[in-house]
């Protein structure tokens with residue numbers, strides 16, 4: 029099938045199947061290599077208008093007034109909307125107000141790029157001209173840009189009504205700290221008292237963006253019958269529907285979302301941004317309205333992930349037993365509460381079985397775009413800190429860093445600091461695969477260093493629905509609601525094909541709109557192949573049951589005497605009685621009609637399947653004169669439970685690794701003091717290009733999850749967790765300096781070297 | 788509204804004439820005027836390569852070319868890479884090597900890769916990486932894209 033040399037891509041497989049574990053061409057492939065696939069911005073319909081959004085030039089300001097009269101008077105403009113067009117009810121909750129204000133500001137703007145008004149016009153250039161004619165009177169306020177600054181009593185306050193929640197209790201204190209929580213396990217004081225060696229360090233990570241190549245785009249038609257239809261690029265059609273309905277104050281049944289193909293998301297296309305704006309413009313103008321963001325709008329108004337300030341204290345005995353782990357995590361939420369600090373806190377020490385743990389988490393609002401999920405949200409920040417501290421501890425103890433991790437590794441039954449005990453997990457197996465990989469013992473060149481790290485992401489289950497129609501030619505139509513962001517049509521179809529004993533090519537998957545399938549949660553949380561794949565498995569089981577009944581009727585035998593094996597229905601008693609799946613499919617219309625299989629299920633909550641561990645071995649070369657750091661070799665190891673389509677699992681691991689390289693070495697929101705981002709183009713926000721990186725070798729570890737019928741664990745996210753600390757550890761191994769702040773760029777390295785030399 | 792200009796081109800082997808405003812980019816003309824939406828917009832300022840097309844045999848980012856500059860030019864977009872229902876070896880190699888995840892960058896990568904293999908039929912890994920450094924992909928980490936181009940080179 030493929031000629032690729034997979035020597036550098038190892039799959040440590042225990043169980044073999046017919047379809048699961050093979051590498052077929054994806055069902056939507058032909059459309060995507062010929063330019064036929066339609067993405068968010070590609071949608072067109074009759075009478076389509078184009079919308080543009082006016083955005084705040086200030087990071088923090090009060091809106092005194094908005095005058096839209098000149099824009100409304102411009103030839104070609106059909107509608108102008110502002111925050112006043114949002115349905116702010118008298119009894120609106122804080123959360124609802126925040127979600128509406130983030131779409132179109134009402135009283136204050138909280139970041140540069142915050143939307144304040146929008147225009148629909150007959151063409152995008154007219155709309156652009158029109159937003160330039162809107163006059164906004166601002167009272168400019170002082171911005172605050174990082175969590176440590178925003179937590180000070182003297183800091184400018186973003187929300188006068190935001191009262192800190194302290195350890196689960198609402199207080200009366202107005203501050204930028206939305207929430208402070210703790211996870212406690214054992215006795216932290218005792219843990220440090222028992223320690224022979226202690227490492228204590230502070231780390232900072234900066235704001236970075238998901239960096240998907242397709243900007244956000246949505247078209248809305250608010251029809252004369254009151255129904256709102258939205259075509260958009262989203263990670264979850266149902267999530268977009270529910271969020272848009274809530275923001276607009278209409279019942280969800282009034283909104284239908286048709287998901288277009290999606291050009292990347294990494295979590296950043298879970299929230300809605302332009303959907304409600306397009307809807308309001310459509311309502312006012314009576315036309316369908318398309319709103320597509322520019323790249324600068326994507327940077328300044330969507331995403332990003334939180335910058336963070338993290339402190340770690342770890343204590344261990346001389347034999348390497350870790351006795352205490354303490355973490356302090358303060359995360360930037362952006363303009364409104366809701367950073368992924370809780371997820372970071374769940375993951376930070378998840379790889380370690382330690383008796384005494386204390387974690388403090390702070391969710392802090394700052395004058396940056398409201399943070400959005402980014403691949404294992406919060407966990408890479410946490411790992412950057414924890415895994416460097418562990419590396420330093422290994423150095424102090426004179427232990428191999430993988431051996432130290434193995435000695436303390438979490439196993440089945442280990443209690444995570446936030447409460448739940450792990451089911452079967454692959455932490456030890458991933459560490460062993462790292463240790464056994466030839467990369468770990470390969471020689472290094474001059475100015476090179478090697479680092480390792482491990483990371484965890486808990487994965488989610490949630491709801492998925494799948495319907496299967498059996499066609500008379502023996503193929504099946506598989507209807508599902510998970511937008512396909514990276515090959516999940518294939519991985520879902522393969523699970524149905526495996527059940528029915530047919531090739532994947534006989535499965536015709538369609539991703540459909542919210543009126544055409546049962547509720548399905550986001551493509552996110554590494555859940556799609558796990559949960560929607562599981563639903564496909566169940567729907568296929570339903571098909572098999574019904575087809576067995578049909579065969580029983582045709583043969584006039586008891587249905588319990590028939591089995592489906594490798595695509596053949598067979599009487600257990602009479603070997604003469606058998607029919608292939610295709611043969612029986614051809615007889616369905618005459619024996620009662622089409623067989624329709626269905627499944628709608630909840631595949632579990634947070635931690636479904638036990639989550640996934642991932643590790644990295646990374647070599648870097650640091651130029652002694654310039655500090656420029658290149659990743660010269662990188663191996664990604666991850667527990668996939670069972671890799672349904674190994675090529676796309678490798679792809680997730682490679683993609684997450686390279687995002688991690690960008691995060692570690694280069695990417696950042698370069699902020700000016702006034703709160704504006706200086707690098708809002710892809711030239712200046714320099715994501716890795718093909719020239720910046722080597723091939724990324726992979727090892728897929730398969731420790732089957734006990735829950736999923738094929739043992740699948742989601743693989744989308746854990747792979748971005750270990751790269752930043754592994755690279756920092758590699759830099760330390762190369763130059764002998766701990767880089768406690770991201771990004772580790774030339775400037776940071778040279779300054780650290782000069783500081784060390786006393787200059 | 789500014790007066791429109793009449794522009795004559797050959798796109799994917801066919802004569803295509805269109806009217807465009809002086810401020811419209813070739814990318815906008817392809818997508819919104821002519822209806823060829825296979826060419827994608829990722830940045831509109833020349834930095835992502837999603838809009839890569841070939842113009843008179845040279846690859847360009849269509850967002851940095853004005854529609855009026857296309858006058859008299861021969862343009863190949865992603866829609867013109869396959870020969871009828873026969874995929875180009877580069878397209879086939881992208882499929883077989885799983886060289887796309889979301890696929891938004893894929894049209895640009897395929898147009899660039901086809902141009903590379905026409906110029907350098909057996910490129911080294913470094914030559915592939917150098918040539919494709921104009922095209923950003925955020926999903927794949929480039930590994931499988933590079934392998935797909937290497938694979939296609941053996942089949943052309």
Ligand code: FES
Nearest residue numbers: 829831833836850
């Ligand atoms: S859209 Fe033209 S280079 Fe990005």
Ligand code: FES
Nearest residue numbers: 888889924925926
């Ligand atoms: S496949 Fe998504 S950007 Fe390349």
